[in-house]
Amino acid sequence: MPFETSELYKRYMINLRMPESVDLKPSKEAEALAKKLSESLKIKFDLIITDSEIRSASKNIEISDAGMVDPMSRHYMPGEDKVASFVHAYAKSAIVIRVPDKQKASLNLLSVNHSPLPIFISMAVGDNASLELSEYYFSASKEQSVVAPLHELSAGKNSKVELNILHDENGMTDVGNLCKGRIGERAEVRVNMAYIGGGHTRSRANFTAAEHGKIQVSEVAFGSDGQKFDMATNVTNEKPYSIGRVDSGAVMSGKSLCVLKGFAKIVEGARGVGSQVNQHGLLLDPESRIEALPDMSIDYSNEVSASHSAGTAPISNDVLFYMTSRGIPEDEARRLYIIGFLSKYLTNISNVKAKEVIVSVLLEKLNKKTFGMVPNTDIEKFWLVQKA
Numbered sequence: 001m002p003f004e005t006s007e008l009y010k011r012y013m014i015n016l017r018m019p020e021s022v023d024l025k026p027s028k029e030a031e032a033l034a035k036k037l038s039e040s041l042k043i044k045f046d047l048i049i050t051d052s053e054i055r056s057a058s059k060n061i062e063i064s065d066a067g068m069v070d071p072m073s074r075h076y077m078p079g080e081d082k083v084a085s086f087v088h089a090y091a092k093s094a095i096v097i098r099v100p101d102k103q104k105a106s107l108n109l110l111s112v113n114h115s116p117l118p119i120f121i122s123m124a125v126g127d128n129a130s131l132e133l134s135e136y137y138f139s140a141s142k143e144q145s146v147v148a149p150l151h152e153l154s155a156g157k158n159s160k161v162e163l164n165i166l167h168d169e170n171g172m173t174d175v176g177n178l179c180k181g182r183i184g185e186r187a188e189v190r191v192n193m194a195y196i197g198g199g200h201t202r203s204r205a206n207f208t209a210a211e212h213g214k215i216q217v218s219e220v221a222f223g224s225d226g227q228k229f230d231m232a233t234n235v236t237n238e239k240p241y242s243i244g245r246v247d248s249g250a251v252m253s254g255k256s257l258c259v260l261k262g263f264a265k266i267v268e269g270a271r272g273v274g275s276q277v278n279q280h281g282l283l284l285d286p287e288s289r290i291e292a293l294p295d296m297s298i299d300y301s302n303e304v305s306a307s308h309s310a311g312t313a314p315i316s317n318d319v320l321f322y323m324t325s326r327g328i329p330e331d332e333a334r335r336l337y338i339i340g341f342l343s344k345y346l347t348n349i350s351n352v353k354a355k356e357v358i359v360s361v362l363l364e365k366l367n368k369k370t371f372g373m374v375p376n377t378d379i380e381k382f383w384l385v386q387k388a
Helices: 028-041 084-091 319-326 329-342 352-367 379-388
Strands: 045-051 055-058 061-065 093-099 104-113 117-125 130-139 144-154 160-167 174-181 188-195 202-208 214-221 227-238 243-252 259-264 276-282 290-296 303-312
Touching: 028 104, 028 117, 028 130, 045 303, 055 093, 084 117, 084 144, 084 174, 084 243, 093 104, 104 117, 104 144, 117 130, 130 144, 130 352, 144 160, 160 174, 160 227, 160 352, 174 188, 174 276, 188 352, 202 243, 214 227, 227 243, 227 276, 227 352, 243 259, 243 290, 243 329, 259 276, 259 303, 276 290, 290 303, 290 319, 319 329
Parallel strands: 045 104, 093 117, 104 130, 117 144, 130 160, 144 174, 160 188, 174 202, 188 214, 202 227, 214 243, 227 259, 243 276, 259 290, 276 303
Antiparallel strands: 045 055, 061 093
16 A cells, blocks of 8 residues: 555565465365355355356346456556455456446355455446445365455445455465445445454555545454454545544454554545544453554645544453443453444444344354354344344
8 A cells, every 4th residue: 555655564564475376276165165154144145256156146246357347456556565466467357346327236245265266346336326235255275375355446426335344264364355446426435344264364445535425444353363464444535525434443362463554644625524543452362462553644734624543452350340240250241342342343334134244253253262164143142242
């Protein structure tokens, strides 16, 4: 990302274990897991991606030759990001999602990788149109692998977009997620990302908002022993009266590590804008580590509202004491505290099923201390968590 060229950001860069080449072969393991997940999650998937094929069941989705689609990232990120370079080099197909003017679409995507899997997703949302896209990423890898979805969004005037992304790969898979987009006049875009699985994770998001445009990014990472997360989000208020907000949360246990990089820019002439960057973390063990690096660039000739905050801490002993004094066992009190912390980063998800699956995955990781498994979705637990 452009703002990561400084030594401060380079110092906290987590590298992915990228393959030297990609050989996409049909995988029975990936196909079997995709079928199992479809049955377990009880979701009708409009798009299923595995090593062997891409299957679409929606009129809003086109599968094109990757070379026929001109991606935005080639214009202003030539070779800078290794995830983009990997996808451009090896993705044979492009997934093009189109929502014409004044139309609505609600889509679900499932991805299961066995071998390294580059994914190129282009989203074009017309004027006064709306798109709700929920993506679920799992892996059946038994050897070192990587999954790399590249999202590029163009949101038209007065459009509404909600993008929900869950990564719950096993420890053999590294995750490289890249989201880039331009937000049109009076458009509203919400991007919600949950990183729970994967060995090493590198997330990059870069959005630019036009006049009266609104972009809200909410991202959360939940790590256990050995996992590493590198999450960077850049929001630019390019035109007057636009709003940009970044909320990043991390819960780390064991020897896990998370780096949160949030950057907001208000350009000259963008008066009346609002910009916020908030980064907070919860440390469950003395060996766990969270680095929060919020930053802003503001042209002070503008009349703007801007703020940033960051903080990390262990679980509050005072809160635990209060909860246990009310008869809640200490283990359950810790569990409620952690889920309560994570849940606030999921409040912008309007898709109830997507929220249910993400919370179920969080609960499974808390209870079983594992990740990358097929989640046991339980709507009763989901509502109990919401009440808590």
